[in-house]
Amino acid sequence: MRQAAADAKRTSSSSHGGGGTGIVHDYRPAVFPFYEKWRKEYGPVFSYSVGNMVFLHATDPGVVRDLCLCVSPEDLGKSSYMKTTHHPLFGDGILKSNGDAWTRQRKLIAPEFFPDKVKGMVDLMVGSAQALVRAWEERVAGTGALDIKVDDDIRAYSADVISRACFGSSYVKGKRIFAMIRDLQKTVARPNLLAEMTGLRFLPTRTSWAAWRLNQRVRRLILDVVRESGGEDEGNLLNAMLRSAEAEVGGGSASEDFVVDNCKNIYFAGYETTAVTAAWCLMLLALHPEWQRRVRDEARELTMVIQETLRLYPAGSVVSRQALRELSLGGVRVPGGVNIYVPVSTVHLDAGLWGAGAREFDPDRFAARPQLHSYLPFGAGARTCLGQGFAMAELKVLLALILSRFEVALSPAYRHSPALRLVVEPEHGVQVVLKSMWPVDGPI
Numbered sequence: 512m513r514q515a516a517a518d519a520k521r522t523s524s525s526s527h528g529g530g531g532t533g534i535v536h537d538y539r540p541a542v543f544p545f546y547e548k549w550r551k552e553y554g555p556v557f558s559y560s561v562g563n564m565v566f567l568h569a570t571d572p573g574v575v576r577d578l579c580l581c582v583s584p585e586d587l588g589k590s591s592y593m594k595t596t597h598h599p600l601f602g603d604g605i606l607k608s609n610g611d612a613w614t615r616q617r618k619l620i621a622p623e624f625f626p627d628k629v630k631g632m633v634d635l636m637v638g639s640a641q642a643l644v645r646a647w648e649e650r651v652a653g654t655g656a657l658d659i660k661v662d663d664d665i666r667a668y669s670a671d672v673i674s675r676a677c678f679g680s681s682y683v684k685g686k687r688i689f690a691m692i693r694d695l696q697k698t699v700a701r702p703n704l705l706a707e708m709t710g711l712r713f714l715p716t717r718t719s720w721a722a723w724r725l726n727q728r729v730r731r732l733i734l735d736v737v738r739e740s741g742g743e744d745e746g747n748l749l750n751a752m753l754r755s756a757e758a759e760v761g762g763g764s765a766s767e768d769f770v771v772d773n774c775k776n777i778y779f780a781g782y783e784t785t786a787v788t789a790a791w792c793l794m795l796l797a798l799h800p801e802w803q804r805r806v807r808d809e810a811r812e813l814t815m816v817i818q819e820t821l822r823l824y825p826a827g828s829v830v831s832r833q834a835l836r837e838l839s840l841g842g843v844r845v846p847g848g849v850n851i852y853v854p855v856s857t858v859h860l861d862a863g864l865w866g867a868g869a870r871e872f873d874p875d876r877f878a879a880r881p882q883l884h885s886y887l888p889f890g891a892g893a894r895t896c897l898g899q900g901f902a903m904a905e906l907k908v909l910l911a912l913i914l915s916r917f918e919v920a921l922s923p924a925y926r927h928s929p930a931l932r933l934v935v936e937p938e939h940g941v942q943v944v945l946k947s948m949w950p951v952d953g954p955i
């Protein structure tokens with residue numbers, strides 16, 4: 512098995528040879544070698560167990576369609592698998608909660624991402640994107656062309672946007688908080704399967720102590736910002752959550768928990784996902800200069816390019832659920848307690864759903880709306896991503912500004928190697944060559 516994974520890794524991790532030849536967008540054999548092997552052996556629906564946990568792996572369109580249509584929080588919820596290990600990161604926030612607790616949080620947070628609210632955040636996105644583009648312009652000036660790994664700068668953009676949106680004028684402190692949550696994420700991201708499967712997870716370990724300490728610091732800092740804001744209505748997410756929490760759960764530590772946990776959830780859900788999507792999108796645009804031209808001519812085309820990026824490189828690689836009671840999905844009986852995994856990239860590359868060219872980059876396919884169950888970059892059913900409008904706006908602002916200033920080509924140093932680190936990201940970063948299209952003091 513290990514050898515199969517290593518072989519697959521070698522074939523998908525390739526230097527692209529200058530013009531982008533040799534890049535294979537289908538990363539499944541490298542990133543999910545076991546699932547691919549089992550799917551080929553057992554078909555689109557199979558189950559396996561780890562200790563006493565049962566997993567149903569499904570890519571059958573009937574199962575996926577029923578999963579998308581199931582909106583009852585009593586039937587399907589988020590898996591309790593890893594809940595204890597990941598508790599310092601997610602707490603009881605929206606991402607992992609179920610039942611009434613989830614319904615209440617969703618109702619409170621969703622309005623903060625309604626289109627009119629997102630529209631009000633576009634200016635702050637433009638401000639952050641302009642800072643990035645200006646910095647690149649300065650580096651390009653004098654050299655004519657800049658060979659650059661874009662990932663860190665894009666991450667800084669994503670962190671800046673989400674900090675400003677969440678923390679308003681305290682966004683500098685917000686960025687420190689998010690940096691700490693990132694450390695927390697790294698600490699809890701090392702899964703301890705044995706601990707999950709046994710009572711040992713309740714015993715403190717060095718990692719769990721480190722996570723606990725980090726968590727306390729994050730909590731103190733978030734509550735500091737809340738106190739500093741003095742309840743002033745700044746129109747940022749933090750204040751909105753505070754208002755909601757006080758109205759719903761009353762003051763005191765329950766409302767503090769609500770705010771702290773959901774700050775961490777929003778950060779986790781919105782930061783890395785958006786940054787990684789922007790990086791993959793730049794890689795694909797660098798490979799396809801004809802699409803750079805089309806996007807410059809017609810803004811609508813940018814939406815299609817982003818949609819196609821999310822099809823080929825979905826940041827959320829798996830839609831996971833737990834059957835909270837016995838269900839039937841696409842004619843398959845699913846007993847209560849079973850964990851359901853839908854590998855998004857397999858659905859997105861299904862030739863039956865997307866045609867023979869499913870593995871190729873072709874944004875034109877999004878001229879028509881895809882079928883509900885064939886496109887899951889933002890998840891499925893009642894639990895779909897709350898921030899998708901926000902993420903799309905953030906991506907459009909950044910990419911439109913970059914393309915209005917630069918021609919983008921893939922660097923000869925780029926190595927294509929998608930790797931799973933909670934989200935599927937470019938293992939060695941995305942390295943491109945930027946050429947300025949305008950004089951450096953031109954308008955942005």
Ligand code: HEM
Pocket residue numbers: 605606607617673776777780781782784785788825826827830831887888889890891892893894895896897898899901902
């Ligand atoms: C390109 C960027 C993004 C991608 C690909 C993405 C993807 C996802 C996915 C796959 C889920 C799980 C859905 C499911 O299980 O059915 C999710 C949930 C969620 N996302 Fe996003 N997301 C992105 C950006 C954002 C942003 C920017 C925010 C907020 C600022 C956000 C907030 C959330 C929240 C709150 C949930 C939990 C929804 C619930 O459980 O009810 N996401 N996202």
